[in-house]
Amino acid sequence: MIEFFNDYIVSALVLGSIYALGAIGISMIYAILRFAHFAHGDFLTLGAYLALEQIYLLGIHPVFAIPLAMVLTAIIAVGIDKAFYRPFRKSRPIIMVIASFGVALMLRACFQLFWGVDDFYYWGIQPPMEMFEPFLIGAKHLYIAGAVIILISATHYLLAYTRTGKAMRAMSDDPDLARVTGIPTERVVVWTWIVGASLAAAAGVLLGMDTRVKFDMGWNLLLPMFAAAILGGLGRPYGAIAGGMVIGGLEEISTLVIPGDYKSAVAFGVMVLVLIFRPQGIFKGRVL
Amino acid sequence: MTLLTAQGMTGGYGGMDILHNVELAVDTGEIVVIVGPNGAGKSTAMKAIFGLVHLREGSVVFDGKDITNSQPDRLVSIGLGYVPQERNIFPNLSVHENLEMGAYIRRDDIAPALERVYTLFPPLVEKRKQAAGELSGGQRQMVAFGRALMTDPKVLLLDEPTAGLSPLFMDEIFDRIIAVNETGVGILMVEQNARQALELADRGYVLATGENRYIDTGPNLLADREVVESFLGGGGGNVNNDAGSTGPQGDRDD
Numbered sequence: 317m318i319e320f321f322n323d324y325i326v327s328a329l330v331l332g333s334i335y336a337l338g339a340i341g342i343s344m345i346y347a348i349l350r351f352a353h354f355a356h357g358d359f360l361t362l363g364a365y366l367a368l369e370q371i372y373l374l375g376i377h378p379v380f381a382i383p384l385a386m387v388l389t390a391i392i393a394v395g396i397d398k399a400f401y402r403p404f405r406k407s408r409p410i411i412m413v414i415a416s417f418g419v420a421l422m423l424r425a426c427f428q429l430f431w432g433v434d435d436f437y438y439w440g441i442q443p444p445m446e447m448f449e450p451f452l453i454g455a456k457h458l459y460i461a462g463a464v465i466i467l468i469s470a471t472h473y474l475l476a477y478t479r480t481g482k483a484m485r486a487m488s489d490d491p492d493l494a495r496v497t498g499i500p501t502e503r504v505v506v507w508t509w510i511v512g513a514s515l516a517a518a519a520g521v522l523l524g525m526d527t528r529v530k531f532d533m534g535w536n537l538l539l540p541m542f543a544a545a546i547l548g549g550l551g552r553p554y555g556a557i558a559g560g561m562v563i564g565g566l567e568e569i570s571t572l573v574i575p576g577d578y579k580s581a582v583a584f585g586v587m588v589l590v591l592i593f594r595p596q597g598i599f600k601g602r603v604l
Numbered sequence: 605m606t607l608l609t610a611q612g613m614t615g616g617y618g619g620m621d622i623l624h625n626v627e628l629a630v631d632t633g634e635i636v637v638i639v640g641p642n643g644a645g646k647s648t649a650m651k652a653i654f655g656l657v658h659l660r661e662g663s664v665v666f667d668g669k670d671i672t673n674s675q676p677d678r679l680v681s682i683g684l685g686y687v688p689q690e691r692n693i694f695p696n697l698s699v700h701e702n703l704e705m706g707a708y709i710r711r712d713d714i715a716p717a718l719e720r721v722y723t724l725f726p727p728l729v730e731k732r733k734q735a736a737g738e739l740s741g742g743q744r745q746m747v748a749f750g751r752a753l754m755t756d757p758k759v760l761l762l763d764e765p766t767a768g769l770s771p772l773f774m775d776e777i778f779d780r781i782i783a784v785n786e787t788g789v790g791i792l793m794v795e796q797n798a799r800q801a802l803e804l805a806d807r808g809y810v811l812a813t814g815e816n817r818y819i820d821t822g823p824n825l826l827a828d829r830e831v832v833e834s835f836l837g838g839g840g841g842n843v844n845n846d847a848g849s850t851g852p853q854g855d856r857d858d
Contacts, residue, residue: 479704479708482697482701482704482705483705483708485694485696485697485701486694486697486701486705489694489695489696489697490691490694490695492688492691493688493691493692493693493694494694494705495676495677496654496656496676496680496686496688497676497680497705497706497708497751497752498676498677498679498680498681498708498709498755499677499705499708499709500677500709552696
């Protein structure tokens with residue numbers, strides 16, 4: 317039992333929270349802007365590289381590189397929205413999807429141009445050490461858990477108690493009604509990018525802490541993050557968090573029975589099953 | 605000059621005109637009803653006032669300001685409220701949050717407005733923390749009205765407020781509309797239950813094929829045989845008996 321916890325539960329929680337942070341943005345952007353944002357994974361990568369620069373230049377611990385990485389990624393995301401998505405706001409959703417695919421390609425090309433194709437590792441990450449005997453939890457996993465708890469609490473506070481957060485939820489419920497209610501929808505859209513992209517950037521840094529930094533690290537997580545958003549119900553931020561934890565957990569635990577190389581098939585399988593049997597997801601979101 | 609005046613409204617979705625030279629007016633504290641057969645352009649006329657349908661010609665003036673083809677956030681801020689027919693609440697937000705969203709554009713204290721809505725719609729008080737999507741049809745409609753009342757509008761536009769409600773709730777909603785009106789809010793509503801709505805109306809507009817047909821007080825329209833026969837589906841309370849006998853006569857008179 318303790319072995320199971322050490323080998324599977326810890327990594328399931330870590331992977332699940334990374335998916336959860338990424339899926340919140342995907343879910344909200346889908347509901348508010350009505351398109352599947354294919355470049356979202358690359359926001360994770362962007363955040364990871366922006367943290368890498370801070371760690372190498374300033375010598376700080378990766379966790380303390382998260383805030384600035386979030387801010388810079390949010391600014392770049394708002395800029396990308398202005399330049400590449402806003403002109404298509406009134407077009408059919410598929411046009412936006414293709415545009416986001418183009419942005420994803422551009423971002424990855426930029427990563428390769430600036431940082432090459434090799435793996436990077438953050439400094440200041442200790443190897444796993446024994447804590448809370450007999451449980452074995454790595455120090456980096458404690459940092460990740462702390463960061464996730466702070467980020468999810470902040471997101472909850474924003475969505476449940478602030479005027480802007482409530483407007484985001486209102487708009488993801490019904491953008492047309494939000495408009496006739498007098499909510500300035502373009503401003504809410506900007507906030508959606510800020511929240512979605514900054515959480516994705518944080519997820520990227522955490523993923524970099526857990527594994528490594530590479531130009532395609534975020535792109536490779538796009539499928540499980542979409543699976544998490546769909547499982548939780550598109551437009552339901554709390555659903556996205558739950559969906560992320562479930563997908564992350566299932567992927568890790570699946571390695572008990574199938575080879576680890578195939579674990580991403582689990583996310584795909586769950587997504588297909590959800591789309592067939594409960595397309596609105598657990599929390600009754602929008603149907604894809 | 606009346607508070608809200610729409611003149612010569614001509615326009616529609618895309619290239620096709622649905623409205624042809626339509627006029628509508630609402631004065632302070634009035635109840636004005638738009639009736640007419642399906643496809644007459646009733647809802648379209650209301651949406652055109654609220655800037656949701658593009659007007660090619662004509663003008664809409666509210667409180668002395670030209671609001672032709674204006675954006676909703678501007679209209680809400682100057683005192684016009686709009687309640688769509690369907691999807692008029694945020695289902696995953698609580699009742700209270702729905703009302704708060706109604707007041708999004710306000711920067712001042714919204715407590716008096718909340719108080720007023722809860723006084724007008726007492727059933728909402730105990731449901732305030734519940735998700736609006738879980739309420740009954742009649743209560744959802746109260747949330748929708750309440751949301752639109754949060755900005756203290758001078759005129760409220762209601763698109764078929766009783767559509768899809770059982771007769772019991774229908775009377776309840778009409779009572780609430782009167783109560784809202786008695787607080788000084790002008791009402792412009794599109795209504796399928798034409799007879800019941802016209803009984804309340806200071807003025808009624810009969811639209812057909814996107815044009816004004818009749819404009820008169822509610823009681824006068826209900827007393828007009830031609831209007832009743834052509835647009836209200838027969839005369840009097842016993843619709844079935846009268847429709848058969850007087851309908852053909854009406855046709856001959858034309």
